Amino acid sequence: MTSQVTSAYADPVPPLTGPPGRPGREVRRRIGVGQALANGLTLAWRNVTQLKHSPEKLMDVTLMPIVFLVLFLYVFGGVVAGSTHAYLEILLPGLVGQMAMFASMGLGTALCEDIHKGVFDRFRSLPIARSSPLIGAVLGDTVRFLVVMVVLTAFGSALGFRFHTSPLAIIAAYALAYVFYMAICWVSVLVGLVAPSPETVQGISFIWTMPLVFGSSVLLSNTRTMPGWLQAWVKVNPVSHLADSVRALTIGGPVGDHVIYTLVWAAGIVIVAFPLAMRMYRRRV
Amino acid sequence: MAIVIEAEGLTKRFGGTRALAGVDISAESGQVLALLGPNGAGKTTIVRVLSTLLRPDSGRASICGYDVESEAVQVRQLIALTGQYASVDDELTGTENLIMICRLLGMSRTAARARAREMLGRFDLADAASRAVKTYSGGMRRRLDLAASLVGEPEVLFLDEPTTGLDPRGRSEMWHTIREVLAGGATVLLTTQYLEEADELADKIAVIDHGNVVASGTPTELKARIGSQTLQVRAADQTYTRQVADAVALVVGTRPDISADTGLVTSTINDPALLPAVVRLLDDLGIVAAELALRLPSLDEVFLTLTGHPADEDAEAPARDWRAA
Numbered sequence: 001m002t003s004q005v006t007s008a009y010a011d012p013v014p015p016l017t018g019p020p021g022r023p024g025r026e027v028r029r030r031i032g033v034g035q036a037l038a039n040g041l042t043l044a045w046r047n048v049t050q051l052k053h054s055p056e057k058l059m060d061v062t063l064m065p066i067v068f069l070v071l072f073l074y075v076f077g078g079v080v081a082g083s084t085h086a087y088l089e090i091l092l093p094g095l096v097g098q099m100a101m102f103a104s105m106g107l108g109t110a111l112c113e114d115i116h117k118g119v120f121d122r123f124r125s126l127p128i129a130r131s132s133p134l135i136g137a138v139l140g141d142t143v144r145f146l147v148v149m150v151v152l153t154a155f156g157s158a159l160g161f162r163f164h165t166s167p168l169a170i171i172a173a174y175a176l177a178y179v180f181y182m183a184i185c186w187v188s189v190l191v192g193l194v195a196p197s198p199e200t201v202q203g204i205s206f207i208w209t210m211p212l213v214f215g216s217s218v219l220l221s222n223t224r225t226m227p228g229w230l231q232a233w234v235k236v237n238p239v240s241h242l243a244d245s246v247r248a249l250t251i252g253g254p255v256g257d258h259v260i261y262t263l264v265w266a267a268g269i270v271i272v273a274f275p276l277a278m279r280m281y282r283r284r285v
Numbered sequence: 286m287a288i289v290i291e292a293e294g295l296t297k298r299f300g301g302t303r304a305l306a307g308v309d310i311s312a313e314s315g316q317v318l319a320l321l322g323p324n325g326a327g328k329t330t331i332v333r334v335l336s337t338l339l340r341p342d343s344g345r346a347s348i349c350g351y352d353v354e355s356e357a358v359q360v361r362q363l364i365a366l367t368g369q370y371a372s373v374d375d376e377l378t379g380t381e382n383l384i385m386i387c388r389l390l391g392m393s394r395t396a397a398r399a400r401a402r403e404m405l406g407r408f409d410l411a412d413a414a415s416r417a418v419k420t421y422s423g424g425m426r427r428r429l430d431l432a433a434s435l436v437g438e439p440e441v442l443f444l445d446e447p448t449t450g451l452d453p454r455g456r457s458e459m460w461h462t463i464r465e466v467l468a469g470g471a472t473v474l475l476t477t478q479y480l481e482e483a484d485e486l487a488d489k490i491a492v493i494d495h496g497n498v499v500a501s502g503t504p505t506e507l508k509a510r511i512g513s514q515t516l517q518v519r520a521a522d523q524t525y526t527r528q529v530a531d532a533v534a535l536v537v538g539t540r541p542d543i544s545a546d547t548g549l550v551t552s553t554i555n556d557p558a559l560l561p562a563v564v565r566l567l568d569d570l571g572i573v574a575a576e577l578a579l580r581l582p583s584l585d586e587v588f589l590t591l592t593g594h595p596a597d598e599d600a601e602a603p604a605r606d607w608r609a610a
């Protein structure tokens with residue numbers, strides 16, 4: 001057999017150190033942080049390329065901001081702010097927070113589906129960092145954030161929304177929303193890893209996102225008519241802090257400590273959710 | 286010669302199912318080791334342990350001397366896995382799939398693109414390079430999967446049921462491709478449900494049943510242990526089935542089985558030289574055979590001989606189910 005001839009050549013005197021059978025090639029002992037990030041970026045490229053081939057996967061993030069903006073604006077506008085135009089100024093910055101939450105939900109489902117296919121087996125048998133497929137999934141989800149924010153802002157502007165602050169403040173508002181989005185994506189990843197099937201991911205996601213999205217100052221900046229316990233919840237809710245930050249940074253008014261709280265929350269979410277997600281990933285995949 | 290793949294006393298349980306019951310296997314540098322067994326015998330579980338995807342409950346395994354548990358990082362730099370369920374990305378094109386793997390292995394963008402083009406050409410996929418993999422045929426997917434495994438030039442290649450689910454043409458194409466890969470000199474662990482496939486490709490076969498190695502040896506040794514082969518003859522004109530059966534009985538010495546539906550006459554023989562004798566006799570009688578073949582025993586017959594019971598098809602171990610892990 002040819003293989004025996006080959007192996008006679010490929011099998012020199014075993015090296016003095018280590019057991020026999022070690023190959024001639026260089027073998028690294030560990031995978032550095034730099035490589036983990038590079039691998040993560042490659043896998044993010046994979047997710048973005050998938051979206052390029054099937055843009056219909058972006059349908060939810062394209063239609064969601066339009067539907068929500070129209071519904072909330074015309075249902076609540078008159079009652080809450082006296083006119084739809086006045087309400088749009090309060091609502092659109094709030095919806096930046098809400099859309100960041102809703103757009104992150106798709107990630108859990110996508111990840112759960114991915115794991116049920118064989119692709120993750122290949123990733124795990126490659127010499128890449130364990131965390132890379134998850135980091136790649138989260139980074140790749142940037143596309144969904146961009147789409148949802150562009151549609152929301154463009155459609156809102158068409159309905160009459162105008163920024164009242166400096167371009168720098170506006171950029172800061174969306175950057176803050178992006179940071180929060182990246183953090184909340186890790187919760188979505190965790191749900192995707194915990195859920196037994198892709199179908200159940202959405203149900204679980206709604207349960208944790210609803211109180212955060214609606215028990216917040218997303219729809220109203222004035223929360224004084226709410227009962228005390230709800231006011232307390234709204235005050236600690238990170239989505240409220242994000243909505244209030246974006247409001248101040250886009251239409252003006254005091255920013256206060258909302259930005260700091262939003263960033264602290266984002267960091268806290270990552271610190272808790274990332275190691276938990278990695279643990280579930282190791283155990284379940 | 287250096288041992289490249291080694292496993293000793295591997296055991297693994299999934300809930301109440303015992304998937305591995307103390308498996309010992311080894312393969313030397315450049316060898317092709319085939320794990321032969323029915324569904325649920327534990328073949329895939331062995332592959333998953335050796336490719337660092339699954340921790341065994343007990344026992345140890347190593348690749349090129351690196352422990353699959355404590356030195357998994359090193360092991361992953363030396364192996365490549367081609368899964369039973371082709372693990373390529375459906376939604377990417379062939380080129381994109383290979384570029385992704387190249388990039389993950391640390392190649393530059395330019396090098397990755399060049400390597401992807403080279404591999405697609407080598408695996409006869411150049412025409413389909415820019416098509417999404419979901420439009421590929423089963424055989425094309427397997428070839429792409431194999432190409433993805435080989436971009437990193439692994440020392441050890443795992444082929445988990447590379448031809449299961451392929452039609453006969455896809456299977457022989459895949460064998461051809463695998464044989465080319467084998468000429469490269471990598472050590473290969475192949476799992477299969479077909480003795481014919483193991484016989485075609487392997488230097489050494491380990492027969493797996495209920496998580497145990499029940500027999501092992503070279504294909505020749507194994508076939509010698511099983512002994513018999515199956516002679517199959519079918520007359521072009523089925524009105525001659527009777528005469529064909531008589532002719533076979535005359536040459537072989539025992540009455541063959543006759544299938545009333547297909548007119549296929551089947552007989553177990555121990556001497557391959559009987560085949561030409563049957564051919565000559567049929568020729569003398571002026572009977573034209575539509576089908577005439579000498580087959581290796583099926584997996585069922587192998588199992589019946591080696592273990593005394595037929596291959597148990599429904600003892601499916603949940604080896605791929607992460608919930609069980």
